[in-house]
Amino acid sequence: MLDPAQVTMTETTIDKAAHKTPVAMARRIRGLSDRAIAWWFVGPTIILLLAVNIFPLIWTIYLSFTNFKANRPNRDIKYVGLRNYERLLTDTDTWIAMQATAHFLFWTIFFQVLIGFTLAWLINKKFKGNDLWTTIIVLPMMLSPAVVGNFWKFLYQPQIGFFNYVVTWFTGAESSSFEMLGSVNLAPWSIVIVDTWMWTPFVMLICLAGLRSIPDYIYEAAVIDRASKWRQFWTITLPMVLPFLMLAILFRGIENFKMFDLVVQLTGGGPGSTTELASINLKREAFEKWRTGYSSAFAIILFVTVFGLASIYVKALNKVKER
């Protein structure tokens, strides 16, 4: 225990922490070389990641070659070779899930880039109070996707939902005549709408940083050279924001490829399997049908896909940056 008499008024919290450290340990820390400190500092993080990320990954790879079922842990684990992968790639369900994911990915990124860039461009006109409105626009992005998705289900209700009411008000269509979440045609778009609502600010913020990074003198030079506004946009603004925009697309791409919480709350993958994205399909296989071996193979395929696509994309991004 620390003697209160030793504590003087000038001591900082750190000093107190140092006092509380046992003498033997304190002496050892003080005497550490830079090299030792480097390892003591980085080591715990690496160990944690090895235990919670890498070890499970290796286990997943191993399981993907077996017929293991997690709900029957006592059954003999049989090695089945590549059969899980073979079945997976020939299963139409996998391809339906991949197709749903591709549709979701393409359209969310399309709308988010379009609206996000436009908003950033408008905000960059520096009208009065743009900071305040930017903060308001950013809010949806930070909220819990599961909680928000669950509440959007309410907004999407055919009769009582506020979304349907607004659509009715603008188009005159009967509010109970369309079901955003229940109809095979509309459900894929209802998840695109919510994701766009939520994540457009993300693209907007990154674009805004890009626009603000363009120095004024470039535009001044363009004005002196009598370049039209249109020309300025295509030859200065867009090329200089492009690396930022590509970065935003990378982040959104990875996030939406993994998409689970928002959509599972909104549609649960339904109706049928129209909005069953890769992660939702994986969850059904792994935690409802308990086909652990099979779903491990699916997990590995998903990881390789994201990792591969992201690596190729990062190479392209670096080329754009170098220009």
Add this chain to the structure above:
Amino acid sequence: MSAYSITEPSKRVKWIAGILVITYALVTIVPILWIFATGFKTPPDSISYPPKVIFQPSLEGYVNLFTTRTRLAQEDLDALPPPRTWYEAIVRNRNMVIAGPSRFGERFVNSVIIGFGSTFLSIFLGTLAAYGFSRFKVPLKDDLLFFILSTRMMPPVAVAIPIFLMYRQLGLSDTHLGMILLYTAVNISLAVWLLKGFIDEIPREYEEAALIDGYTRFQAFMKVVLPQAATGIASTAIFCLIFSWNEYAFAVLLTSGTAQTAPPFIPTIIGVGGLDWPAVAAAASIFLLPVMIFTILLRKHLLRGITFGAVRK
């Protein structure tokens, strides 16, 4: 008149831009406002057609959120003494009595414990690792940093399969410790990348001066680097907290009772006879409000946080 810039947008352009942005902001905020409004509606008001924008505010949603209730027959109700508290009166109006507290309180406390626990651990480990990566020659540094980042590319559901099996073996399923460790592992990639950026910005000369003054490396880290990085550490901590707070996939797959956090719990709130939307909205309001406040506090560092430090303003 102040200095005139030829690149400054004209007054008219500013007006048009302002009106368009404000319109978007007002539209985008409606669903959030609707959540908060629905929390103060009565169940019949919440499902009326057309949807009610103006309504008599009521705390029924909040009462329903925190209690479990049972319906009683009229004669049993008449036999009861008059309600003693305002919330009992609200419940009694619906021919029900309070049977006990609901699980929401526990779930909310779980969210707080797991959120703060994992944030503390990620910041503690992350600051050390970030300093190590920033100041020392760590072998394979770039590979390690990329490896730390790539752990974020796995879909959570895919990670959950082996974690589920591992936790079952170790007895960590549905425990606070298990969730704290898992969230720390996820958060640490963000923490290391963000904090490394913040520490990189602190001039090395400060520490070198301290070393010359007779400080050891460790003392220099504690007394020079940490105070300088305080703002960075604080904003990184808030990002980690928001992540753990909002996380759903791991929580729904790996917890079911004792350690369940609020996000998987809120969608399961069901009223007596049909979904109790005011109670759901009340839960969502309580749950989302802290994050909204943090977002406003963080707005200067927001960009950096969401891009893993890739974009710094």
